[in-house]
Amino acid sequence: MNVSRRQFLGRSAAAAALAPFALAGTSDPCEAAAHAEFDLSMGFPDGAIRLNYNENVLGPSPKAIEGALAAVPGSSRYALSHTLAPHVADYLGLDVDWVLMGTGSTELLRIAPITRAHSGGNVVAARETWGGMLAVAENIGLSVRRVDMRDNGGFSYNVDRMLAAVDSATQIFLIVTPNNPTGTTLTYEQIKSIADALPKDVLFVLDQAYVDYQADAPTGIDLLKEGYKNVLVTQTFSKAHALAGLRCGYGAAHPDILKAIAGLGCGPASVNMAAYGAVLGALSDLEHAGRSREYVQECRKYLKRECDRLGLNSVAGPSPFVLIELGDRSDAIHQALLERKIFVTHGSTWQVPDYLRVSYGLESENEAFIAALRSLV
């Protein structure tokens, strides 16, 4: 395993926490890790270019790594996630009972429909959107009403048609902003007008996994501060804070909504010890999300320019990925990229089979992707 020197910055906190290893007569695990031979390839071939999971290639903040290293030696204990919530609540400017931690925001998104499934009903969502919550909703018998986003070579929320799909059986209204895979965003005025238009017994879920990539974006958190009680906002440390592999996200909502979710999951052990320390570190270095945002803006400009040069329509928002329109060549190009060990996601995942979604990688990876695409179109 290659571990950079940078990852061992700020070792003092970690070293203090490692004292028990010295007592047990074993070596310093951080030192040992630098030379360890674990296979962390996760099935990807050598030289793979991984542009398929919207991961943050800048890596975590050194502060987050320091926090994780400080926490890991204490992993024989559970990381009590309700004691992490006050830190996140402080960051959001909310009371602590308005925040619930989860194993990524996925945990909250997957549980939310279960709290609403007692008498059946439906969920209203866009067609071309992230399906984590929608798959659970369908599996437990809720029907999902998907409203098309296609709009003249781009994608936008058709809010009026989505609202028209709401009826007395609607349990949840889902908006992902910025959206995955289209990057579409809604303004604060738009999300507020949706909250106003929805019946009070419909849960308005605002999935904001990518919100930190949107500079100065007013978020669903502001809706909560304005007193909306039927809104669940989910956010995460996976994306702009680059902690995807440590799995920590949260939901913010009126305590009654969070109590219903906590009755089914998101328990005191939903956050792991490394994530607990890393989140504390990330919260002490919020500029890191700003650095991620700037990097993503550069990548977006580069990919857009290169797609224009190739005569390809590309669609991107503030989030760390672009949709590239390839029409009926998308299958063949997806396959040819795989043969070159370049991993991107086929649009059929979100019912846009004529597109490929490409996450932004390192500069050299973006260039390798473009070179491959140039040779294929």
Ligand SMILES: Cc1ncc(COP(=O)(O)O)c(C=O)c1O
């Ligand atoms: C729109 C959206 N929401 C939620 C998630 C889940 O994020 P996590 O569980 O890592 O917080 C993702 C992951 O890619 C996503 O794209």
